[in-house]
Amino acid sequence: MPTLAIEKGFLKDLGRLEKSVYKRVTEVFDEFEEATHTGLHLEKIANARNPNFRSIRIDQSWRGIVLAPSGGEVYTLLKVLPHDDAYAWAQRSNVSVNSATGVIEIRDEAELDRHIPETREHATSERPPLFADIKDGELIRLGIDEKVLAFARTVTDPAQLDAAKAFLPELQCDVLFGLAAGFTPEEVWADLGAHILSEPIDTDDLDAAILRSNERVVLVSGPDELMDVFAYPFATWRVYLHPTQRAAVEAEYNGPARVTGGPGTGKTVVALHRAYTLAKRGAGKVLVTTFTSTLSDSLREGLDMLVDDDAAIGRIEVSHIDRIAHQVFRRKHGAPHLMTSDDETAMWTNLIKKLGLSFSAVFLAEEWRQVVLARRIxxxxxxxxxxxxxxGRALGAVQRAQVWQAIWEFEQTLQEQGLWTHETVRREATRLLEATTDKPFRHIVIDEAQDLSPDQWRFLRAAVARAPNDLFIAGDTHQRIYDHRVSLREVGIEIAGRSSRLNINYRTTAEILAFSLGLLRGEAIDDMEGGLDSIAGCKSYVHGERPRLIGLTSAEEEAEQIASAVRAWLSKGIGLSEIGIAVRARWFASRIEHALTTAGINCIDLAKAEDLDAVRIGTMHRMKGLEFRCMVVAGVSAKLVPAMNAVTAAEDDKKTHDQDLERERCxxxxxxxxxxxxxxxxWHGQASPFVTALQTS
Structure with missing residues (x-):
């Protein structure tokens, strides 16, 4: 039975289609199976570069280009374009098989043929070839074919590589970019994560290559599944896994495992695919979890997009940690009477007065959470x-005794009054789970792991039996936005030898990534295993405009400047919902909202769950896990970033002060x-010291 496959370049075309054409595409592919049997809609293309190219009629003005199999039954949809453009593409482009990986590649062969003599003509003896130190055999081993090799030998400037992106095969282009950046062939291949096949590759066997090309091609079983993929044309990274990502998704681990990586490297994507993979194996219930309800909702949406297997989805539960802990608690004790944060502060304050202590309520509350609860004291x-x-703040024996007295009385009061906090609910739920071998989950997949507290980790450890593939952890300590610092070993989770790193950023341009990484330059950030972490190897192969930085004299002028920037983006065709504005202070968000509304621009607070076509405005904390084509980070002034009320005074506690600054920088x-x-x-007024340091470095 014929099977339809989608090459990832096709989804980019779908994003440009008018609604009427889009609707017609769905109707055409409803008829695809019949069309492949009768041949009514698949036509040969005169002068096509590849003899297996066929056209399929979408409507009077649009055509799809399909790669027909030579002997199998997998048809691959490559492009959907206006009639003349589609035929021109088929006459200009070709599909080949990478000699190292065995997967398909698409190239603009006509443009490549044109550029080889052109770049050779412009090459001069004054500028040596960019790849002069790399032998032909090394390039061929990395999958560079004869024609691309001929082009590479004429390149003398990285700008020529930038111009070549449009016509070079993607993987070969990535190899050349990595080498041009100064990486060794071994380092380039490790970053790309592609597996060099040991057996000889038949580069003429396109049918076999299609089946190997998981990172470029998605096989779909029918029109419904095809339309599910169509519904998310801008989320191709969720569907097409890079080889390094797929390796982490499909691996068998003899215990807990972790994937790390900088922003935009696809950690969440890997976590979702991992959960789906585990669920398809059918070994038991899979929990996908994180530390907030907002992020868990985002994970649920991602799984809904990814999973089309009813049996598998029935084995996956998506929920944040506190909700699961409360479920465990309620089965034994019923609904807890939760103390509010204001009531907790008042209780600590009363104890300070009663015991005549010199500590603040904030200090005692954090000592309880970060020491007593974290270490199960x-x-x-x-x-x-x-x-x-x-x-940070040292305590002598007498001071420790005073602190313990306050903490003991705090917990006694909770018990006497029948009050609970989320922390004590988690602690009791952990105790209940540790006392039984009947665990609620067979596998747990954790996203944004860097922001979990020690007691949350202990709860998750207790919620799943120790077994192969029990815990899968995704996170980046450079993106920690809360105070929690955890040693995984101390909470019973050993990942030694089962950790992998993602280095290629798929979200941001190289220019945005370089600026952002500069904000963390020199920061010694822990790796949750007793060492230090680094994202120095994180890179993007996509180039764009440099970030714009501007300081204004007042908040009003800054808000008006932001409205002007948003108007310019909209005039370039950027959608309202593709624009995000992040602030550190809530009051400034209101000022920006007013400026946008006055300018006639729809906007919405991220704290509201309305699904409107509007610019999204929210705090930096709310932006976690989101992405936008265009982004304003506003109010980055010395008075707001770092937030004064979020940083402990250095004279009170130097170590905590430094950690607070690190968290604000992150x-x-x-x-x-x-x-x-x-x-x-x-920003308005004086710029944040984080930005000032970057500008002067």
């Missing part, structure tokens, strides 16, 4: 002997890396 002796790593980093194509950073 239950007695005074344990507390007196406990490590207080990361707390928060700005997260906001900037939400941008895909254009980034605009603004």
């Amino acid at each position: 239950t007695t005074a002796n344990d507390y007196l002997a406990a490590k207080r790593t990361g707390r 928060l700005l980093f997260v906001a900037c890396t939400r941008a895909r194509e254009e980034l605009f950073v603004t």
